[in-house]
Amino acid sequence: MRYVARLAGQAGVFTAFFLCWEALVDGLRIKPVILPAPTLIFSTMAKNWSYLLDNTWPTLFAVTGGFVLAAAFGFVIAVGIAYSRWISEMTYPFLVAAQVLPKVALAPLFLIWFGFGLTPKVVIAALIAFFPIVINTARGLGSVEPELIQYMHSLGASWREVFFKISLPWALPYIFASFRISITLAVVGAVVGEFISSDNGLGYVINYANASLDTDVMFGGIFALSALGVILFLIVVLVERMVLSWHVAVEGIPETM
Amino acid sequence: MIVRRLFSVALALVILSGPAWALEKVTLRLDWVFGSEHAPIFLARDKGFFRDEGIDVDVLAGEGSTVTVKLVGNGNADFGYAAADQAMMAYAKGLPVVATAVILQKNPVAVIFPQASGIKTLQDLYGKTLGVPTLSVAEKQWRYVEKLNHIEDSKIHQVSLGTGIATMIEAKEVDAAVAFFFNDGLKVVSDGTPMGWILLSDVGLPIYSTSLIVSEDIINKNPDLVHRFTRAFVKGWTYSLSHQDEALQTFLKDNPTVDPKYSALKFPEVLKLTQTPDTEKNGIGYSTQDKWDAMQKALLEMGIMDKGVDVANVFTDKFLK
Numbered sequence: 001m002r003y004v005a006r007l008a009g010q011a012g013v014f015t016a017f018f019l020c021w022e023a024l025v026d027g028l029r030i031k032p033v034i035l036p037a038p039t040l041i042f043s044t045m046a047k048n049w050s051y052l053l054d055n056t057w058p059t060l061f062a063v064t065g066g067f068v069l070a071a072a073f074g075f076v077i078a079v080g081i082a083y084s085r086w087i088s089e090m091t092y093p094f095l096v097a098a099q100v101l102p103k104v105a106l107a108p109l110f111l112i113w114f115g116f117g118l119t120p121k122v123v124i125a126a127l128i129a130f131f132p133i134v135i136n137t138a139r140g141l142g143s144v145e146p147e148l149i150q151y152m153h154s155l156g157a158s159w160r161e162v163f164f165k166i167s168l169p170w171a172l173p174y175i176f177a178s179f180r181i182s183i184t185l186a187v188v189g190a191v192v193g194e195f196i197s198s199d200n201g202l203g204y205v206i207n208y209a210n211a212s213l214d215t216d217v218m219f220g221g222i223f224a225l226s227a228l229g230v231i232l233f234l235i236v237v238l239v240e241r242m243v244l245s246w247h248v249a250v251e252g253i254p255e256t257m
Numbered sequence: 258m259i260v261r262r263l264f265s266v267a268l269a270l271v272i273l274s275g276p277a278w279a280l281e282k283v284t285l286r287l288d289w290v291f292g293s294e295h296a297p298i299f300l301a302r303d304k305g306f307f308r309d310e311g312i313d314v315d316v317l318a319g320e321g322s323t324v325t326v327k328l329v330g331n332g333n334a335d336f337g338y339a340a341a342d343q344a345m346m347a348y349a350k351g352l353p354v355v356a357t358a359v360i361l362q363k364n365p366v367a368v369i370f371p372q373a374s375g376i377k378t379l380q381d382l383y384g385k386t387l388g389v390p391t392l393s394v395a396e397k398q399w400r401y402v403e404k405l406n407h408i409e410d411s412k413i414h415q416v417s418l419g420t421g422i423a424t425m426i427e428a429k430e431v432d433a434a435v436a437f438f439f440n441d442g443l444k445v446v447s448d449g450t451p452m453g454w455i456l457l458s459d460v461g462l463p464i465y466s467t468s469l470i471v472s473e474d475i476i477n478k479n480p481d482l483v484h485r486f487t488r489a490f491v492k493g494w495t496y497s498l499s500h501q502d503e504a505l506q507t508f509l510k511d512n513p514t515v516d517p518k519y520s521a522l523k524f525p526e527v528l529k530l531t532q533t534p535d536t537e538k539n540g541i542g543y544s545t546q547d548k549w550d551a552m553q554k555a556l557l558e559m560g561i562m563d564k565g566v567d568v569a570n571v572f573t574d575k576f577l578k
Contacts, residue, residue: 115430198391204392207392210323212561213326213352
């Protein structure tokens with residue numbers, strides 16, 4: 001029952017938002033080419049659903065590819081940071097500097113370095129999604145209670161056993177918290193790549209519709225992208241719940257970013 | 258005492274700022290970042306052509322014609338310098354903007370390539386890598402030209418490009434590209450690689466390009482302002498034709514960060530685009546119903562526009578005189 005009430009409330013926020021938007025556009029007589037009303041956007045989406053769907057796949061590939069890359073590299077580096085004070089101290093400034101670097105500005109060059117296809121989009125998505133994973137995973141691995149590890153060692157456990165039986169499970173809530181952030185960042189990254197150059201994908205739809213003054217189609221692309229981001233986020237949450245079903249308080253997962 | 262002093266200061270300010278106070282403040286939004294293709298506009302401003310018409314113009318850089326037509330059509334900018342096809346598309350989409358002077362009579366979109374590539378005709382592109390800017394209407398213009406010239410799409414290796422086309426050619430990532438010849442093409446030339454180009458307008462796409470535009474609303478409310486502004490704007494171009502160096506130097510003085518070599522290469526090529534038999538007879542900016550009709554027909558065939566408009570509403574020559 002509480003669940004239903006919450007869902008209704010969440011839907012209510014969306015409805016209120018779109019109602020205000022609709023009223024504003026109608027009341028101020030804003031032209032559709034400047035800002036289309038939600039009803040127009042939804043009917044345009046219904047009319048062009050196959051076009052939008054066809055262009056969702058390339059974006060989905062870029063997002064997933066970028067996210068998986070970011071998770072893999074991020075995890076390895078985080079392990080280094082968590083277990084070596086030296087690696088941690090040496091790499092932190094570089095990681096922070098790389099993080100604040102505007103990757104959007106570099107994107108046009110990625111085209112030259114990585115070619116025209118999917119690769120530059122995957123790389124940009126990975127670069128943007130990478131940082132939260134590194135920081136959170138390192139923090140998770142580093143926050144294991146030392147007594148636990150000492151206890152395991154006193155029982156004669158190997159380094160491997162300590163890592164896989166204690167540290168990693170301990171860090172998982174942190175890691176999943178970073179995954180939630182990173183999957184949405186990967187969506188942004190993939191679209192940045194598509195803005196620079198592409199002939200398909202939702203970034204292409206948005207940009208081309210803008211150039212041809214089809215603002216309703218442009219918003220259709222934006223909504224589709226938003227929906228894709230939400231679905232991917234929910235998938236991460238779902239996997240998290242399955243993996244962490246043993247965890248007492250999944251709701252209380254630390255959100256560090 | 259203080260009140261009286263304040264009053265006299267205020268009075269002095271009013272007197273001192275007399276001429277400026279009388280000028281009508283107007284914004285002009287360009288199509289792109291400042292380049293020597295805008296030199297005559299800076300010249301008209303600095304030489305007082307606008308001031309002579311009672312106008313104080315604020316020239317603002319642009320982010321593409323698409324944005325410019327939206328800003329002008331929505332009343333966020335008074336005048337705009339934007340592509341004629343974008344103005345027509347905006348009109349069809351319910352943003353009534355009107356071209357009062359068609360400055361670039363020929364579309365600068367071209368297939369550009371290093372001369373060393375040996376490309377002479379469109380057929381020479383077969384087997385080569387061609388960069389196509391898929392995020393702008395230039396792609397549709399290219400597809401139209403391909404069809405018109407019976408070019409087999411599949412025989413050219415086509416890749417999508419965004420910005421930085423000149424860099425992609427210099428890095429030899431593409432053999433040729435569809436681009437503004439006077440921007441990307443001449444940028445590569447100024448970096449030392451001789452370039453050639455085939456203008457799309459020479460292979461079947463005769464469309465007007467960058468024009469002075471204003472909203473229908475301003476024309477209805479203040480036709481006199483539109484008349485004076487158009488006159489001053491066109492005078493800048495006419496004067497620049499016979500005083501190229503002065504116009505270029507004015508532009509370079511106002512924009513000290515731009516590359517002077519590239520600017521000097523570009524400017525005469527831009528001026529050439531202002532010249533057609535129509536303008537030789539009737540002056541810079543003059544356009545004809547026939548050519549606007551032809552352009553609309555092409556835009557409809559390209560699928561960029563889905564319904565036609567009465568082209569007589571989209572342009573007018575009456576403010577040129």
